[in-house]
Amino acid sequence: MPPFRIEGYVIVSGDGMLANADRVMPEGLKFEGDKQFFTAALDRAELIVHGRNSGEDQPNSPQRKRVILTRNVSAVAPDPSNPRATLWNPAGAPFEAACDHAGIHAGTIAIIGGPYVFDMFMDRYDTFWLSLAPLLFLPGGEPCFPGVPQHSPQDILAAHGLKPGPLQMLDPAADVSVTPWRRS
């Protein structure tokens, strides 16, 4: 197994949603403190992994190497629209093949969504950074993980062997915080 460190990142509403009923991340779920935390984390990562609709859209995005999940390729292929991106269909190749194609053989890998992608790595996270905006509710929204809202995001992380570390406040006015869930 390559020496990867796998870290997950999401911000969720009080009811565990990562997007609204239109499957769009609303402005109300965007907070400056969380944005700064997320940007700094991605700047430290060797590779970013996400679904076709979950790019981070930040000023440094063009510099970052990334793997994008899609069923539009059979296994692993270059992204014709981005020389730093690899397209990957997990049905056709293991994750290590996508990393190899991206030229990444060690270091931190940031998993940034959406729900299917988070779920794929649930038993591999070293740390999952769960940001929470507890005052916002998105009824009918898109749950961050399969199994939400029947179970809370925290219960799902715990069921996969992760334990919460110290909470860090990101936006006191909105009560937005991030908690690292680490594998012990």
Ligand SMILES: NC(=O)c1ccc[n+]([C@@H]2O[C@H](COP(=O)([O-])OP(=O)(O)OC[C@H]3O[C@@H](n4cnc5c(N)ncnc54)[C@H](OP(=O)(O)O)[C@@H]3O)[C@@H](O)[C@H]2O)c1
């Ligand atoms: N709040 C947050 O922190 C946060 C985090 C992440 C995302 N979001 C938001 O959540 C929304 C994303 O939602 P989404 O459900 O569309 O998630 P997504 O995972 O970004 O996009 C789904 C895409 O992933 C690919 N995919 C899905 N299952 C696959 C499989 N089995 N094999 C290969 N590829 C697969 C598909 O691409 P193909 O159709 O090409 O096959 C599909 O279009 C966006 O609005 C985003 O902004 C929010």
